[in-house]
Amino acid sequence: MGIRIRVEVNGQPRESEVEPRLLLVHWLRDQLGLTGTNVGCETSLCGACTVWIDGKAVKSCTQLAVQVDGSAVRTIEGLASNGQLHPLQEAFHQEHGLQCGFCTPGMIMAGAALLQENPHPTEDEVRNALKGNICRCTGYHNIVKAVRRAAQGGA
Amino acid sequence: MANVIGTSVLRREDSALITGKGKYTDDLQPARMTWAGIVRSPYAHARIRSIDTSKARAHPGVVAVFTGKDIVDSGVPGVIPTAWLLPDMKTPTHRVMAIDTVRYVGEAVAVVVAEDRYTARDAAELVEVDYQPLAVTVDPEKATEAGAPQLYEDVPNNVSFDWQWGDKSKTDEAFAGAAHKVAIRLRNNRLIPHAIEPRATLAEYDDAKGELTLTMTTQNPHVHRLLITLASLGIPEHKLRVKAPEVGGGFGSKIHHYADEAITGWCALQVKRPVKWTATRTEANLTDAHGRDHVTLAELALDAGGKVLGLRVHTWAAMGAYLCTFAPAVPTILYATLLSGQYDIPAIHARVLGVFTNTAPVDAYRGAGRPEATFVVERLMDRGALELGLDPAELRRRNFIAADRFPFQTAAGLLYDSGNYAPALEKALAMVGYDELRREQARRVPGARAGREKLLGVGLSSYIEACGLAPSQVAGALGAQAGLWESAKVRVHPTGVITVYTGSSGHGQGHETTFAQIVAGRLGVDMDKVEIVHGDTSQIQFGMGTYGSRSAAVGGSAIVATLDKIIAKGKKIAAHLLEAAEEDIDFADGAFKVKGVPGKERALGDVVLQSYLAHNLPADVEPGMEMTTFYNPSNFVFPFGTHVAVVEIDPETGEIELLRYVAVDDVGNVINPMIVDGQIHGGIAQGVGQALWEQAVYDEAGQLLTGEMLDYALPKAHNLVSYETARTVTPCPHNPLGVKGVGEAGAIASPAAVINAVVDALSPYGIQHIDMPATSEKIWRAIHSA
Numbered sequence: 001m002g003i004r005i006r007v008e009v010n011g012q013p014r015e016s017e018v019e020p021r022l023l024l025v026h027w028l029r030d031q032l033g034l035t036g037t038n039v040g041c042e043t044s045l046c047g048a049c050t051v052w053i054d055g056k057a058v059k060s061c062t063q064l065a066v067q068v069d070g071s072a073v074r075t076i077e078g079l080a081s082n083g084q085l086h087p088l089q090e091a092f093h094q095e096h097g098l099q100c101g102f103c104t105p106g107m108i109m110a111g112a113a114l115l116q117e118n119p120h121p122t123e124d125e126v127r128n129a130l131k132g133n134i135c136r137c138t139g140y141h142n143i144v145k146a147v148r149r150a151a152q153g154g155a
Numbered sequence: 156m157a158n159v160i161g162t163s164v165l166r167r168e169d170s171a172l173i174t175g176k177g178k179y180t181d182d183l184q185p186a187r188m189t190w191a192g193i194v195r196s197p198y199a200h201a202r203i204r205s206i207d208t209s210k211a212r213a214h215p216g217v218v219a220v221f222t223g224k225d226i227v228d229s230g231v232p233g234v235i236p237t238a239w240l241l242p243d244m245k246t247p248t249h250r251v252m253a254i255d256t257v258r259y260v261g262e263a264v265a266v267v268v269a270e271d272r273y274t275a276r277d278a279a280e281l282v283e284v285d286y287q288p289l290a291v292t293v294d295p296e297k298a299t300e301a302g303a304p305q306l307y308e309d310v311p312n313n314v315s316f317d318w319q320w321g322d323k324s325k326t327d328e329a330f331a332g333a334a335h336k337v338a339i340r341l342r343n344n345r346l347i348p349h350a351i352e353p354r355a356t357l358a359e360y361d362d363a364k365g366e367l368t369l370t371m372t373t374q375n376p377h378v379h380r381l382l383i384t385l386a387s388l389g390i391p392e393h394k395l396r397v398k399a400p401e402v403g404g405g406f407g408s409k410i411h412h413y414a415d416e417a418i419t420g421w422c423a424l425q426v427k428r429p430v431k432w433t434a435t436r437t438e439a440n441l442t443d444a445h446g447r448d449h450v451t452l453a454e455l456a457l458d459a460g461g462k463v464l465g466l467r468v469h470t471w472a473a474m475g476a477y478l479c480t481f482a483p484a485v486p487t488i489l490y491a492t493l494l495s496g497q498y499d500i501p502a503i504h505a506r507v508l509g510v511f512t513n514t515a516p517v518d519a520y521r522g523a524g525r526p527e528a529t530f531v532v533e534r535l536m537d538r539g540a541l542e543l544g545l546d547p548a549e550l551r552r553r554n555f556i557a558a559d560r561f562p563f564q565t566a567a568g569l570l571y572d573s574g575n576y577a578p579a580l581e582k583a584l585a586m587v588g589y590d591e592l593r594r595e596q597a598r599r600v601p602g603a604r605a606g607r608e609k610l611l612g613v614g615l616s617s618y619i620e621a622c623g624l625a626p627s628q629v630a631g632a633l634g635a636q637a638g639l640w641e642s643a644k645v646r647v648h649p650t651g652v653i654t655v656y657t658g659s660s661g662h663g664q665g666h667e668t669t670f671a672q673i674v675a676g677r678l679g680v681d682m683d684k685v686e687i688v689h690g691d692t693s694q695i696q697f698g699m700g701t702y703g704s705r706s707a708a709v710g711g712s713a714i715v716a717t718l719d720k721i722i723a724k725g726k727k728i729a730a731h732l733l734e735a736a737e738e739d740i741d742f743a744d745g746a747f748k749v750k751g752v753p754g755k756e757r758a759l760g761d762v763v764l765q766s767y768l769a770h771n772l773p774a775d776v777e778p779g780m781e782m783t784t785f786y787n788p789s790n791f792v793f794p795f796g797t798h799v800a801v802v803e804i805d806p807e808t809g810e811i812e813l814l815r816y817v818a819v820d821d822v823g824n825v826i827n828p829m830i831v832d833g834q835i836h837g838g839i840a841q842g843v844g845q846a847l848w849e850q851a852v853y854d855e856a857g858q859l860l861t862g863e864m865l866d867y868a869l870p871k872a873h874n875l876v877s878y879e880t881a882r883t884v885t886p887c888p889h890n891p892l893g894v895k896g897v898g899e900a901g902a903i904a905s906p907a908a909v910i911n912a913v914v915d916a917l918s919p920y921g922i923q924h925i926d927m928p929a930t931s932e933k934i935w936r937a938i939h940s941a
Contacts, residue, residue: 030271036175038352043863043865075175092169103351104172105175136349138833139837145877
């Protein structure tokens with residue numbers, strides 16, 4: 001009953017036999033041990049599970065693992081490169097853009113995707129881009145600052 | 156070394172959390188782990204005729220299936236307790252799992268243990284329960300009326316408690332002679348806390364030692380352990396370990412002892428394998444303790460000059476189907492005691508009915524009673540201002556408790572230790588440009604009425620809270636079945652590095668950073684040499700945990716008191732080593748120094764090492780350098796401030812936009828301004844959410860219509876603004892840091908500020924109140940029926 005999938009995850013080729021109904025987020029978390037990607041709602045509303053599929057931010061709680069066969073997936077664990085944090089990770093730290101940290105991986109993946117498309121977003125553009133990611137701790141104030149700081153830093 | 160206390164040190168918690176390395180409960184996956192899937196009642200009120208588990212048991216991958224009867228038959232106490240007992244309160248038994256009757260949608264009736272996450276849910280669907288539906292009541296006021304469906308035979312009118320506070324006759328007299336009286340009927344909307352991490356429990360049983368370890372989403376591991384020992388599972392305290400790994404937000408919802416935790420733990424004892432349960436969001440919304448849900452009639456009496464003479468409230472407070480852990484305290488002593496607000500009100504009386512309804516239990520949620528009180532007081536102040544034709548700021552000024560009258564005994568029973576309210580109001584008004592806004596507001600009215608312009612509204616909320624929960628003796632007298640102190644143990648190791656074991660249990664507040672700042676600042680050591688350990692009953696002395704904005708004021712004070720003991724012991728040893736009298740030793744900059752003799756000193760690390768070597772100690776000094784304190788505060792702390800919301804309303808559509816939000820808070824001395832601001836921001840967002848969007852809705856049959864984030868409108872980034880924050884500083888006089896609390900302030904102040912702004916914007920239509928959440932639909936209907 002399993003279906004074989006081959007996926008590049010954080011730059012590494014991974015191969016698994018998965019149940020057709022297995023959600024991408026559960027494949028990442030339960031089978032690959034990549035627990036940085038969190039589940040907050042299972043209905044693609046909170047965005048805690050946001051990862052990149054072929055460079056685009058996608059909510060992994062409403063994707064099946066079999067749908068990413070042949071794709072490249074990047075998770076929060078794979079965002080830093082050569083031991084250097086992504087500028088947005090560093091900006092979240094500098095601007096106190098996180099409290100409990102549960103929404104943070106998804107928030108950073110969504111924010112980093114925004115910065116790839118729009119390197120210099122206005123405050124309104126940041127707020128609109130992040131409306132699919134819910135944070136209950138920060139009131140978004142410092143998250144918005146963090147995204148704008150990363151935009152300036154990476155200019 | 157510069158003192159780090161009072162500086163915005165970046166958080167040490169962050170590096171794990173921004174890289175995905177932080178471990179929350181659901182991230183853990185020990186070998187041979189199984190999954191629990193809980194079968195929940197689809198009815199809000201029903202008799203259970205029978206439960207057939209045979210199909211679920213036969214399902215491939217199922218390890219075991221249990222019902223409430225199995226739990227009872229195992230001989231465990233099997234009860235979910237309430238830990239706050241009011242006089243004459245009716246406390247029906249709340250079983251870990253229902254046996255014969257269910258009283259809200261989501262109540263647990265059976266559990267499946269299976270090899271994986273999906274099989275557990277599949278098999279839970281196969282459990283067949285035969286229910287006989289019963290009549291349902293969901294509204295706290297209607298539930299008390301004659302003929303309302305009854306949840307319990309021995310609880311007439313569904314009233315768990317009928318509680319009164321204050322001086323009724325004095326209050327009645329104040330009203331009898333008053334020149335002005337205003338009355339308002341309010342709903343404080345039911346909220347679902349929505350920590351983004353759903354609740355979860357991992358239970359691991361060590362059969363050899365007979366020890367159960369629960370790793371779980373908790374704000375207070377020791378309290379959880381105690382309640383599980385005493386009421387639900389009966390496991391001796393020393394054979395039960397409760398650990399909080401990373402906890403993804405709580406806001407009160409992870410204080411309480413829930414059935415799911417007991418069920419998961421009990422299952423691990425049966426199957427002798429690790430068992431994990433993680434709530435789905437729907438399960439969380441059905442079973443997390445909800446917040447608020449009050450219906451209130453409130454009245455204010457004023458004299459001709461606008462001086463408040465008396466305040467009277469009658470509140471119906473929903474308790475839900477059962478009394479949750481601290482539920483009875485929330486609408487009583489955390490509510491009625493705050494009804495004096497920042498004002499000198501000579502007579503106050505409150506009557507509160509705690510009412511059972513066929514809904515999820517209600518308990519503490521960010522602010523817990525104090526947002527409800529602030530909403531009542533601050534809505535009444537605006538109504539009073541309208542009645543007298545005064546500016547809302549002016550009516551507040553006329554009634555503030557004057558700065559020279561502290562400590563001030565209120566008619567609502569609290570002794571405010573300190574306060575200075577006018578400067579916070581004036582600062583907030585200056586920041587927002589109040590007078591200019593009022594001119595702009597007036598300018599727009601004709602255009603708005605003609606449909607050409609948007610209405611502008613400005614709302615004030617001058618709030619107070621009592622937090623840093625706090626004094627154990629008072630809490631005991633008022634019904635708490637626990638003390639409200641906090642503990643700290645400081646271990647200075649032989650090499651001079653320091654481990655602090657705190658009874659506070661942070662879950663996003665940045666305790667590891669803030670507490671390390673306290674230690675570094677007080678001892679003059681580098682922060683990197685200080686480790687903060689929290690959230691594990693096997694490592695830490697009994698602690699009360701994190702809620703009620705108490706961690707800095709109570710937990711931080713416990714650490715300071717312990718550091719003082721370390722310094723005192725160090726002085727004895729240093730005096731001995733330096734051949735000086737103990738009273739001639741000062742401790743400063745990380746060294747023990749002989750007064751007036753420059754250079755004659757021993758570094759802290761050196762003295763600590765000597766304490767462990769013990770080769771040359773004074774006769775009356777034990778070796779080692781480790782101290783513990785159980786700090787019992789003498790009073791609450793009383794943060795206050797004024798928040799101002801500015802809203803714009805489109806009279807054609809009812810659409811509302813939050814334009815600006817100004818918050819001036821006085822939380823006493825500040826240890827880390829960055830973290831304090833972050834707490835204020837988050838609280839504001841939750842309170843604005845309550846005011847404008849959030850509401851748990853049950854239909855007449857007791858079905859939760861807001862069971863997912865799709866239906867329950869949480870604030871999102873584009874709904875909110877960047878907040879304008881500032882502080883005044885009135886230190887707490889009774890704790891060593893002079894700190895108050897900050898975690899709840901934003902959520903306490905903001906609902907009233909926003910609704911006052913909405914009503915202010917709608918005042919040209921003669922609209923005097925809009926219930927929360929003030930949706931565009933409600934506003935549109937109010938305009939069109941005005």
